[in-house]
Amino acid sequence: MTIAAIQQHGPLLRRLATRVVAGIAVLWAAATAAFLALHAMPGNVADILAGDNTYPGLRESLERQWGLDKPILVQYAEFLGRLAHGDLGTSYTMRQPVTSVIGPQVMPTVELAVAAGVLAVVASVLAAVLTAGRPRLRAFSSTVELVGSSVPVFWVGIVLLMIFSFKLKLFPVAGAGSVAALVLPAITLALPTAGVLSQVLRDAMERTLDQPFVTTVRARGVSEATMRVRHALKHALLPVLSLAGWLVGSLLGGAVITESVFSRPGLGSVTLNAVTTKDMPVVLAVVLIAAFVYVVVSTLVDVLHLSIDPRLRTA
Amino acid sequence: MVTFAFGRAARALSAAVLAAGLAGCAQIDAPATVDDTATPVHGGHLTWGVTTEPTCFDPRRTTQTNGYMLERNYIDSLVSKEPDGGFGPWLAKSWTVSADGTVYTFRLRDDVAFTDGTKFDAAAVKANLDDVVAPKNAENSATYLQSYAGASVVSPDTVRVRLKHPDSSFLESLSSVQLGMLSPKSLKLGDALCGGGKSLSGTGPFEFGSYQRGQSVTLVRNPDYDWAPTWAQHQGPAYLDSVTIRFLPEDVVRSGALSSGQVDVIEGVQSTDVSAFKGQPGFQFLDGPSSNTAFTLNLNYTRGVLKDIRVRRAIRDGFDLDTAVKSLYLGHYDRAWSNIGPDDAESDKELVGAWGDDVAKANAELDAAGWTGRDSDGYRTKDGKRLRVEVGYPEDYVRDHRDVLIQGIQAELKKNVGIDLDLKIITIGEFTSQETNGTWSIYPNTMNPGDTALMETQLIGPTGFLYQAIKKGNDQTLYSWMARSLQTKDRAERERLVDQIQQRAVDRAYIVPLYAPTSQLAATTLVHGLGFDPNLDTPASAYDFWKERS
Numbered sequence: 001m002t003i004a005a006i007q008q009h010g011p012l013l014r015r016l017a018t019r020v021v022a023g024i025a026v027l028w029a030a031a032t033a034a035f036l037a038l039h040a041m042p043g044n045v046a047d048i049l050a051g052d053n054t055y056p057g058l059r060e061s062l063e064r065q066w067g068l069d070k071p072i073l074v075q076y077a078e079f080l081g082r083l084a085h086g087d088l089g090t091s092y093t094m095r096q097p098v099t100s101v102i103g104p105q106v107m108p109t110v111e112l113a114v115a116a117g118v119l120a121v122v123a124s125v126l127a128a129v130l131t132a133g134r135p136r137l138r139a140f141s142s143t144v145e146l147v148g149s150s151v152p153v154f155w156v157g158i159v160l161l162m163i164f165s166f167k168l169k170l171f172p173v174a175g176a177g178s179v180a181a182l183v184l185p186a187i188t189l190a191l192p193t194a195g196v197l198s199q200v201l202r203d204a205m206e207r208t209l210d211q212p213f214v215t216t217v218r219a220r221g222v223s224e225a226t227m228r229v230r231h232a233l234k235h236a237l238l239p240v241l242s243l244a245g246w247l248v249g250s251l252l253g254g255a256v257i258t259e260s261v262f263s264r265p266g267l268g269s270v271t272l273n274a275v276t277t278k279d280m281p282v283v284l285a286v287v288l289i290a291a292f293v294y295v296v297v298s299t300l301v302d303v304l305h306l307s308i309d310p311r312l313r314t315a
Numbered sequence: 316m317v318t319f320a321f322g323r324a325a326r327a328l329s330a331a332v333l334a335a336g337l338a339g340c341a342q343i344d345a346p347a348t349v350d351d352t353a354t355p356v357h358g359g360h361l362t363w364g365v366t367t368e369p370t371c372f373d374p375r376r377t378t379q380t381n382g383y384m385l386e387r388n389y390i391d392s393l394v395s396k397e398p399d400g401g402f403g404p405w406l407a408k409s410w411t412v413s414a415d416g417t418v419y420t421f422r423l424r425d426d427v428a429f430t431d432g433t434k435f436d437a438a439a440v441k442a443n444l445d446d447v448v449a450p451k452n453a454e455n456s457a458t459y460l461q462s463y464a465g466a467s468v469v470s471p472d473t474v475r476v477r478l479k480h481p482d483s484s485f486l487e488s489l490s491s492v493q494l495g496m497l498s499p500k501s502l503k504l505g506d507a508l509c510g511g512g513k514s515l516s517g518t519g520p521f522e523f524g525s526y527q528r529g530q531s532v533t534l535v536r537n538p539d540y541d542w543a544p545t546w547a548q549h550q551g552p553a554y555l556d557s558v559t560i561r562f563l564p565e566d567v568v569r570s571g572a573l574s575s576g577q578v579d580v581i582e583g584v585q586s587t588d589v590s591a592f593k594g595q596p597g598f599q600f601l602d603g604p605s606s607n608t609a610f611t612l613n614l615n616y617t618r619g620v621l622k623d624i625r626v627r628r629a630i631r632d633g634f635d636l637d638t639a640v641k642s643l644y645l646g647h648y649d650r651a652w653s654n655i656g657p658d659d660a661e662s663d664k665e666l667v668g669a670w671g672d673d674v675a676k677a678n679a680e681l682d683a684a685g686w687t688g689r690d691s692d693g694y695r696t697k698d699g700k701r702l703r704v705e706v707g708y709p710e711d712y713v714r715d716h717r718d719v720l721i722q723g724i725q726a727e728l729k730k731n732v733g734i735d736l737d738l739k740i741i742t743i744g745e746f747t748s749q750e751t752n753g754t755w756s757i758y759p760n761t762m763n764p765g766d767t768a769l770m771e772t773q774l775i776g777p778t779g780f781l782y783q784a785i786k787k788g789n790d791q792t793l794y795s796w797m798a799r800s801l802q803t804k805d806r807a808e809r810e811r812l813v814d815q816i817q818q819r820a821v822d823r824a825y826i827v828p829l830y831a832p833t834s835q836l837a838a839t840t841l842v843h844g845l846g847f848d849p850n851l852d853t854p855a856s857a858y859d860f861w862k863e864r865s
Contacts, residue, residue, distance in 0.1 A: 043744025047751055049453075051378040055461055055778070061453035093370045093377075095506035105528060158567055166571035173563075173572040263563045265529030273370060276711050278744055 019302075023295040028080075030291035031284055035079060038280050039072060045278050049092055066092060079284070088288075089281035093273070098285045102270065106289070109266035112258065113251040115182055116189035120247075123190065124198030128236065129228050132205035141198070149195030153254050157188040157261035173263070185262045189254045193247060200243060204236035211235075237308055244301045248293060353843070355549070355861045360557050361842065363857065364569045366583040368529065368562035371509035374493045375447055375456040380763050380851070383492045384582070385560055387848070387856040388534050389430070390495035390517035393421060393440065394486055395544035396850045400660040402486045405544045406435060406496060406518065416481030416804045417464075423472045427542050429498035431516040437474035441466040442499045444476065452505065458773075459488035459765070481802045483809055484766035490850060491765065518542070520553040520858040534558045534857070547859060548844055554861035573598075573837055579862060580838040580845065582853065585715070586647045592837040599838050602647070603847040603854075604658035605831035608762035608770055609651030610717060612706070612827040613781055615756050617788035620704060625680035627824035630704070630734060631670065633677040634727035640830045643720050647835075651828035653817045654774065656852070658831075661767040661810060663817040670821055674731045681732060695733035703735035706757040709746045720829060721759060753785040761832060764851050768800040768809065771816050775825055793819055841865055 046062040063069040067078065082089055088098035127145070131137040164184060165173045172181050208214065209232050217231055252267075259268035267286055274282035306312050369382030374390065395405040407421040427435035444466050447456050462482035467475050478485065488494055498516040501508060508515050511526040520543070521534035540552045561578055563569040566585040572578045574591060584592065584600065593600035614627050621627055640650040652669070655662040681695055681702070688696035695702040706721060721738050728734040736757075749755040758781060762770050773779040776797045782789060793816060800812035820826045834853040836845050841863040848855030 041742070041744050043742065043747040044751060047747035048743055051455060051780075055458040057450060058453060058455070058457065061450045065451070065453050090506075095371060095376060095509040100510070101528070108529075158565075161568060161571060165577075166575040169575055173568060173575070173577045259529070261565055261568065263530065263561070263565070263568060265527055269368075269529045276743055277370075 019299055023292075023299070026295050027288060027291050030287050031079075031083065032076075034284050034287040035076060035280070038278060038283060041278060043278060044068075045092060045280065048278055066090075083288075088285045091274070091282045092279045093277050094279075094282075098281045101282060102267065102285050102289070105265060105267050105270050108264060109252075109255050109259070109268065111182060112185055112189060112264065112266060113248075113255055115186035116193065116254075116258075117247065117251055119186055119190035120194035120197055123194040124201050125233070127194075127198040128201035128205050129233060132202045132228070132232070133209050138202070141202075145195040145199050147195075148191045149193075149199075151192075153188060153192060153257045154261055156191055157185070157258060160184045160188055161262070181262075181264075185258050185264055188261070189251060189258045192254065193250050196250075197240060197243065197247070201236055201240050204239045205232045208232040208235040234308065238305070241301055241304055241308070244297055245294060248297050252290060252293070353863070355554050355843065356863055357554055357861075358556050359554075359862045359864065360559070361555050361580065361857065361860055361862050362559045362561055362578040363860075364561045364563040364572050364578040364581040366564060366569070368564070372511035372515055372523070372526075372532075373497075373508035374495065375452075375454040376506070376509055378455050378763055381853070383764075383851055384848070384853045384856060385532065386495075387492050387519065387851075388521040388558070388858070389515065389519035389523050389537075390492055390497065391519050391542065391544075392492065392495045393489045395546060396487060396490040397546060402490060403545045405490075406542065412804075417478045419476045419478070419485065420469070421474050421476070423474065424542055425472045427518050428539060429501075429516045429518050430522040430537050431498050431500055431514070433498045433500055433516070435496065435518055436471045437468040438471075439496065439499050440474045441468055442502055443494075443496050446497075446502045447494065456493040459484075459491065459494055459769075481804055483801055483803055484769040487766035487769070492851075520856065521558065524557065530562060532560045534560065543858065546848075547855075548846065549859060553858050554844070555857060558857045558860070570837075573839070576839070579842050580836060580860070582834065582836055584835040584837045586644045589645070589647055589835070589837075597840055599840055599842075599845075601836040601838075601845055601847075603834040603836070603852050605649075605656035605833045605852060606659035606662075607656050607764045607852050608760075608774065609654050609656055609828045609831045610720075610759065610761050611651070611654040611774075611829060612721075613758045613760065613775065614825055614827065615753075615758075615781070615785075616790070616823070616825050617782075617785050618754070619756065620702065621756060622788065623684050624823055625684040626686070626702070626704075626734075629677040629680045629684075629732050630728065630736065631677075631821075631824040631827045632673040632680075633732035633734060634674075634724050635672045636724075636829065637672065639720060639723045639727070643716060643723065644830070648830045648832060651831045653821065654826050654828045655767055655770070655813075655817060656831050658852075659767060661813045663814040665814070666817060666821055677732045681734075686733075689733065692735075693729065693733060694735045701735055702733065703737055704756050705737045705739055706759060707739050707741045707746055707749060707755055708759050709743045710740050711743055712760065713740065715832065717759065724829075750780055751784055753782075755781070759829075767813050768797065768816075771813065771820075772797045772801060775820060790819075790823070790825070793825075 045066070045068055046059045049062050050058045067075060090097050091101050094101055127141050131141040161173060161184060164170045171184050214231065217227060255266060256268035256271060259266040260272065270282060271286045273279065274286070365385065367379060367381035369377060369379050369385060371377040372386060374383060374386045391406055393405060393407045395403045397403050406424055406427055408424055410419055410421045412419055421440070423437060423440065429435060444460065444463060446452060447454050448460050448463055462478045462480055462485065464477040464479045469475050496518060501514055501516045504514055511523050511532065513523055515523050520537055520540040522537050524533035524535040526532045535557050536553050536555060538552055541550065543550050563572055566588065569581045569583065570588040570591060573581045589600060592598040614621050614630065616622060616627060636650045640648060649657065652666040653663050686695040686697045686702050690696050690701055708718060708721065718738065718740065725736045725738055728736045746755070762774055775782060777783065777789065777794050796812050796816050800809050800816065803809050834847065836854065838845060842860060844859035844861050846854060846859060
């Protein structure tokens with residue numbers, strides 16, 4: 001690499017290095033916060049594991065088995081040590097390595113979240129492009145969005161199931177593995193997200209359409225469609241992009257409920273069980289995965305910001 | 316936690332909507348009526364929708380009762396519990412008990428093999444029992460083997476088990492799936508057995524096929540199976556080639572999956588959905604027995620205002636339980652009289668009609684106890700303190716609208732006698748910390764199935780999870796009866812003691828039994844051989860199930 005090249009790429013590499021270090025710090029902080037929160041929750045893990053069928057000695061055996069008899073600082077140090085070696089530990093209730101419990105659950109959740117995310121983005125872009133600045137369409141779309149973003153995910157899922165699965169038998173009731181099984185859950189999960197996204201997007205587009213440059217572009221004789229898609233939409237994407245973090249959060253959170261309604265495999269049901277039974281290793285692994293996704297997404301958003309908004313490149 | 320609370324509301328709402336939708340579906344799907352004496356069909360595949368996905372597929376390492384009907388498909392037991400309460404042969408052909416009740420000698424069948432090819436013999440029995448009690452394994456099932464002293468292999472088909480003291484619950488415990496027999500090869504895998512798979516090998520009519528977490532388990536027929544217990548409806552291998560068990564935790568989804576033909580059988584039908592299947596063409600509905608513990612309020616009689624028997628009795632008698640249960644469950648469940656289910660042979664029949672719904676007496680008791688003031692909300696007070704008792708109900712155990720039942724009782728007690736019964740939905744963690752400190756007030760629960768004397772001891776006895784931390788104010792009379800009921804070899808004496816325990820617990824209002832839950836099955840009429848296990852109240856397994864070709 002020539003000196004010129006290093007000078008050219010230096011800031012970018014430095015920026016990247018900073019990002020990676022900050023990302024690791026976020027993961028550590030998330031894991032630590034979750035570790036402390038779980039320890040602060042009431043109830044002794046060994047008692048929970050022993051359940052109703054307890055007998056003298058069971059609790060002690062369980063504590064020895066999981067190292068719960070050690071001081072909390074030692075448990076924390078051991079946890080970090082294992083983590084550094086890529087070992088997420090063993091689930092207390094499922095008594096299996098967390099990686100083998102969670103590993104197969106990641107893909108179904110990713111499939112669902114991505115499908116719903118794409119659906120939400122496509123639907124909101126369409127809605128915004130078609131209805132921005134058009135009062136009648138706007139009123140209709142806005143009502144649909146309000147309903148979509150305020151009805152509970154659970155209820156939407158059940159209604160969709162009753163109509164399209166139980167009654168019309170177009171889609172299977174539950175499960176994963178086929179595209180057909182993904183349709184209803186993806187729509188269910190996409191609906192509230194799409195509702196919020198299209199409202200934000202349309203607002204931004206309408207603000208853009210009021211800008212003086214729009215008049216200039218129109219004066220050049222550009223068609224309305226080109227105007228909206230190539231110019232207004234591009235400007236409106238910025239505020240939407242800033243919502244990416246929220247989008248990921250709402251998709252992951254909504255996935256928990258959606259997965260349980262549709263009895264889909266995924267991180268959702270595993271997480272629910274793990275939290276209520278204080279299954280520490282599983283909860284910590286899920287927290288780490290979620291934090292990792294956030295870090296990756298926010299990095300991507302930064303990069304995208306650069307490519308969309310030229311003003312940021314020189315800054 | 317917020318999502319849960321909302322989820323329940325949504326469920327109630329959607330159930331009502333669904334009922335209308337389902338009725339229509341049932342009409343469309345109706346096949347011709349089926350003759351129940353039809354010859355069983357061999358082969359085929361069946362899909363069974365169940366409520367609960369086991370967190371662990373090794374029944375020794377879990378207390379999830381709802382998983383046992385799944386686990387029974389691949390695990391057999393040494394002895395079987397007969398519907399009449401006696402015990403019959405299963406993997407053991409016969410047994411003898413020493414005069415002092417501490418040595419059991421089992422003669423084993425010599426034609427049994429585990430699905431991994433290992434032969435079932437005396438060494439396998441010893442390996443299983445030793446595995447359960449080994450402290451390093453921390454198995455929940457060891458609670459049933461607290462009297463176990465050791466086993467010795469007399470010959471390949473004879474095993475001798477020594478107990479530390481006589482144990483009237485020993486055979487019952489051996490008959491449970493929690494002490495079922497696994498291949499010695501499987502035992503070596505330890506905690507890995509929780510994950511299921513072919514390596515979880517028993518002698519059952521099915522073999523564990525595949526598992527997709529959060530979705531389903533597939534079981535494959537064991538073609539060599541020829542050792543069914545006597546209570547089974549047939550002998551020889553299972554009828555079905557394979558069974559897929561689908562985990563459908565949402566009531567509405569389970570019902571919808573059956574009504575739309577996506578599953579053949581479902582277990583757990585909520586009261587509002589029963590009418591969609593019961594008597595509907597193309598469907599059948601079966602209501603199971605109730606021989607395990609009733610849904611019961613346990614009152615901590617050692618603490619706070621509940622120390623006063625008059626307060627406890629006022630809670631017990633201050634509301635109309637019959638009406639509460641009937642209106643909530645639409646007549647599908649019966650109110651309970653004892654904490655032992657009415658279909659258990661040892662449930663005390665003298666308690667029937669003997670208590671409850673006496674508002675005048677309840678008020679008199681509270682007046683006598685000095686709770687004579689009233690605050691602005693209408694609750695009774697004493698020395699300016701409101702008569703308030705907390706019911707801590709762990710979130711995860713709330714099902715079947717049991718929280719709604721307690722809310723109904725709460726309203727009645729307020730109106731009738733001025734008691735503030737404060738229902739709090741808490742986490743399991745919060746409950747276990749109350750349990751460890753002995754600070755719980757009222758705990759609503761049902762108990763895992765098991766021997767009656769053992770159940771009472773585990774519920775309200777000295778070694779049970781509720782009272783083990785409480786060392787002051789316990790009812791020693793009750794405890795001494797429990798100890799005797801567990802040790803006696805005289806069946807008549809045992810029955811008398813178990814009756815006395817139930818009577819005392821109700822009379823002194825340590826417990827307020829509420830209703831007798833049953834397990835329900837709904838299925839298409841193409842499915843036959845459905846039934847319930849006398850031990851579990853749920854279906855035993857899919858062994859007797861068969862399906863007509865449509």
